[in-house]
Amino acid sequence: MLGLDHYAPFLLSAFGITIVVLAGYALYLWSRLNGVRRRATRTPSGDDYSGRNVSAAAPRATTAQAASSANGPTRP
């Protein structure tokens, strides 16, 4: 094998932690980058935007009386 001495646990743990931290950080960056790219492909770009793509609710007619107006409150 490697023929390591009694200090081997220290060497191996330092090396292992280095690998785990660096690999973990790289994986975190990749997953974030993939997430951003995925969202970018789903979101419509600014160029193909039009009013028809807006899923906002259309204005509805209401029977409610306005509480006040420019002329002051309505009287019965």
Next chain:
Amino acid sequence: MATRVLGWTSLLLLAVTTYAIFFVARPVSGEGDAGRIVYFHVPISLVAFLAFFVVFAASIAYLRTANPRWDRLGRASAEVGLVLTTLVLITGSIWAYPIWGTWWSWDPKLTTTLILWFMYLAYLMVRSYAEPPRGPRFAAIVGIVAFFDVPIVYMSSYWWRTLHPPPAIGPLAEAQPSSTISQILLLSMLAFVLLYAYLVRVRIEIEEAESEQTFRGEVVGARA
């Protein structure tokens, strides 16, 4: 494409470095196999210094030009530098226990390195929580001020002769290491520089993609 090449090259070099550390390098006299930790502890610390120098230069450039590219570079480099400094502190502690008999000592080198770690943590917190355009500007000021600790960290073991050994390589090294040790240290250094460059590139790509999405969202919101 260039990012991928950088990633694979750094991975290959890291594999070669690992082989050299475990199969080519000899145990350091008086330290045994714990001395092999130096082959990645020292290069990682030097690459962290490089990362903080990039933050320093990018911060100055950002304050002069207000170009968001410099801000992105500074932020990416600070984040990678902080990860590397974390590793420096951890691997240093693991090396210290069998050699000094303690995990931590308030030695000038260790203390100034810990201060460095906190300063770049502060940089990232300012950059994350302060609203633009103030956030990038404040962070750039922190990035410039924090860098002044880097030469103090490097010189500390030279100025104050305490527990931590003096610089192993470079112009301040008292005894130049053997050619095998130097070659492995340089190989390791090159591998970590490429890894640093790769991680910074990926981090910048994330920032760019996110800011583009935010911009698109604002355009769509404004038209609606």
